[in-house]
Amino acid sequence: MARKEIPIEELSIDPAVIDVLKLAKEKEYETVWDRLKRQSPHCKFGVQGVCCRNCIMGPCRITEKTPRGVCGADASVIVSRNLIRALAAGAAAHSDHGRAVAVLFNEVAHEENQDYRITDEAKLKAVAKRLGVDTEKPILEIAKEVAAQALADFGKQDEKALNFLKAYAPSKRKETWQKLEEALFSQTGKKMGVLPRNIDREVTECMHRTTMGVDNDAVSLLIHGVRTALADGWGGSLIATELQDVLFGTPNKKTIRANLGVLSKDKVNIIVHGHEPILSEQVVEAAMSEEMQQKAKQAGAKGINVAGICCTANEVLMRRGVPVAGNMIHQELAIMTGAVEAMVVDVQCIFPALGRLAKCFHTQFISTSDRARFPGAVHIQFDEKRARETARKIVETAIEAFPKRDKSKVHIPGVVAEAVVGFSVEEILNMLGGSPKPLVDAILEGKIKGVVGIVGCNNPKVKHDSFHIALTKELIKRDILVIGTGCWAIAAAKAGLMQLQTQELAGEGLKAVCKLLEIPPVLHMGSCVDCSRMLVLAGALADYLKVDISDLPLVGSAPEWMTEKAVSIGTYFVASGVPVHLWPAPPIGGSPEVGHILTETIKDLLGGYFFVEEDPQKTAEIMENIILEKRKAF
Ligand code: SF4
Numbered sequence: 242m243a244r245k246e247i248p249i250e251e252l253s254i255d256p257a258v259i260d261v262l263k264l265a266k267e268k269e270y271e272t273v274w275d276r277l278k279r280q281s282p283h284c285k286f287g288v289q290g291v292c293c294r295n296c297i298m299g300p301c302r303i304t305e306k307t308p309r310g311v312c313g314a315d316a317s318v319i320v321s322r323n324l325i326r327a328l329a330a331g332a333a334a335h336s337d338h339g340r341a342v343a344v345l346f347n348e349v350a351h352e353e354n355q356d357y358r359i360t361d362e363a364k365l366k367a368v369a370k371r372l373g374v375d376t377e378k379p380i381l382e383i384a385k386e387v388a389a390q391a392l393a394d395f396g397k398q399d400e401k402a403l404n405f406l407k408a409y410a411p412s413k414r415k416e417t418w419q420k421l422e423e424a425l426f427s428q429t430g431k432k433m434g435v436l437p438r439n440i441d442r443e444v445t446e447c448m449h450r451t452t453m454g455v456d457n458d459a460v461s462l463l464i465h466g467v468r469t470a471l472a473d474g475w476g477g478s479l480i481a482t483e484l485q486d487v488l489f490g491t492p493n494k495k496t497i498r499a500n501l502g503v504l505s506k507d508k509v510n511i512i513v514h515g516h517e518p519i520l521s522e523q524v525v526e527a528a529m530s531e532e533m534q535q536k537a538k539q540a541g542a543k544g545i546n547v548a549g550i551c552c553t554a555n556e557v558l559m560r561r562g563v564p565v566a567g568n569m570i571h572q573e574l575a576i577m578t579g580a581v582e583a584m585v586v587d588v589q590c591i592f593p594a595l596g597r598l599a600k601c602f603h604t605q606f607i608s609t610s611d612r613a614r615f616p617g618a619v620h621i622q623f624d625e626k627r628a629r630e631t632a633r634k635i636v637e638t639a640i641e642a643f644p645k646r647d648k649s650k651v652h653i654p655g656v657v658a659e660a661v662v663g664f665s666v667e668e669i670l671n672m673l674g675g676s677p678k679p680l681v682d683a684i685l686e687g688k689i690k691g692v693v694g695i696v697g698c699n700n701p702k703v704k705h706d707s708f709h710i711a712l713t714k715e716l717i718k719r720d721i722l723v724i725g726t727g728c729w730a731i732a733a734a735k736a737g738l739m740q741l742q743t744q745e746l747a748g749e750g751l752k753a754v755c756k757l758l759e760i761p762p763v764l765h766m767g768s769c770v771d772c773s774r775m776l777v778l779a780g781a782l783a784d785y786l787k788v789d790i791s792d793l794p795l796v797g798s799a800p801e802w803m804t805e806k807a808v809s810i811g812t813y814f815v816a817s818g819v820p821v822h823l824w825p826a827p828p829i830g831g832s833p834e835v836g837h838i839l840t841e842t843i844k845d846l847l848g849g850y851f852f853v854e855e856d857p858q859k860t861a862e863i864m865e866n867i868i869l870e871k872r873k874a875f
Pocket residue numbers: 293294295296297298299300301309310311312313314319452453454
């Protein structure tokens with residue numbers, strides 16, 4: 242049955258979105274919701290994960306009447322293969338981002354790039370110390386050794402675990418992974434590695450194992466999925482976060498503005514969208530320069546306004562306080578305001594639909610990465626070695642578009658909220674006086690019952706931001722601290738949940754702690770790769786208490802997820818010992834065996850597990866029960 246017409250008010254809880262959607266309807270601009278409607282109903286084989294097209298004897302679809310593909314693969318093998326292929330794609334996305342940062346950092350260490358520098362020497366020394374690098378040396382010598390270890394994690398060929406995982410994962414968790422490898426071998430007689438050896442290798446091996454006629458054992462496939470996800474969380478994503486902090490500064494507490502109302506009616510608006518701060522840092526820098534501000538004035542504007550969308554937004558708001566125009570679903574709506582001179586994109590979560598839409602306006606849709614091309618985009622190749630020059634060219638292109646703005650088309654919703662952001666692990670520890678003890682004490686005393694980390698996306702199948710916000714409010718009411726990243730964090734910022742006044746929505750215990758620390762009960766920890774910050778925080782608490790992460794009252798959630806990256810994130814949290822909630826349901830319904838492994842069997846192996854729930858209220862109840870159960874053994 243086709244998806245029925247849903248009233249505009251039912252598509253989002255964000256008034257700015259509703260406002261622009263009404264305009265879209267009137268002007269017949271196409272949106273993500275229109276395309277979802279046309280794509281519905283979705284293919285049930287795809288939804289259940291039982292369609293395989295891994296070789297050309299197929300595609301094969303599993304039903305009761307056809308329980309095996311042409312090669313003989315059954316539903317469990319096909320579902321597992323599809324799942325870990327998605328996971329590998331997600332891990333690859335985060336890790337390719339991490340590689341770009343590691344390569345740039347190596348160039349800076351070797352003085353081969355004059356456009357970037359080491360901004361945060363204290364963070365560099367902290368990273369070096371973890372990696373066992375002598376920190377008494379000159380800064381660039383330390384940087385060279387850190388860079389060598391980071392790059393080795395992408396290319397070393399030995400069987401040892403990743404350098405960054407060994408340096409950052411808490412002791413008990415490393416023992417858990419080691420013991421699991423031994424137990425799997427003794428119970429099955431099959432060697433199944435859990436500890437990742439090399440980020441690229443684990444992704445490649447996922448692809449190899451899932452080709453026709455290689456790994457045809459659901460457990461073995463899923464365990465390799467765990468290994469690949471760990472290579473992302475404690476490898477690629479962590480390297481991205483840590484080295485970005487060294488290059489651009491470790492985030493600290495600051496107040497920012499969020500939602501489409503941050504766009505200016507009389508300035509040149511540049512939106513940076515995607516994921517990598519390497520480019521956006523330079524665009525912000527160039528836009529702030531006196532020369533570019535003057536050029537904008539000569540073009541008739543009052544100046545230049547840079548705002549972000551998606552995780553590029555999270556990167557520049559955490560470090561520089563740049564305002565955020567919205568989360569993933571805002572990308573088309575921002576252009577529809579008619580006030581965006583340039584939509585500058587790098588990689589990931591960028592709709593290919595933007596090219597066609599931008600042509601209805603004066604907006605320059607500028608792609609910048611040789612890995613990410615889009616129909617209808619102007620391509621300005623970003624070259625790290627000529628970063629300032631490229632950033633200036635991008636800003637100039639935006640300025641040149643300003644006089645072409647059609648004022649009659651400008652429609653900026655006056656919706657904006659303030660948010661307190663910038664909660665890196667360093668900033669959290671700093672506020673706690675340098676040690677996790679006050680947080681641990683608050684948890685032990687029950688003022689804070691536990692912590693939930695919420696991540697991820699928007700998905701038009703879910704009323705935009707509704708699950709994010711309802712779940713967050715429900716949790717803080719129950720004295721559960723909420724931390725998170727990605728488009729959830731932008732949703733929370735837009736909804737005003739990151740203001741200090743939100744303390745009043747929290748339970749008495751959490752409220753008292755937040756008042757003492759002058760923080761909201763909902764903490765923005767950054768972008769998608771910054772999910773690694775949550776792992777590091779969990780690791781710090783576990784090591785402080787000399788327990789495993791799975792002993793802590795922590796739960797994760799991806800309540801409006803859509804990307805393959807979320808499959809990897811969810812899996813590395815589960816593999817690190819954290820129960821993880823998902824909505825929408827992942828495409829595994831075609832195999833009860835795989836469902837059972839991921840929701841039950843895995844509990845005994847890793848401590849973490851997945852659960853699926855559609856209702857935010859019930860999700861909060863389940864999470865509280867998990868937390869209360871964990872607290873009993875605490
Ligand atoms: Fe069909 Fe097997 Fe080929 Fe998949 S790998 S398409 S199940 S024959």
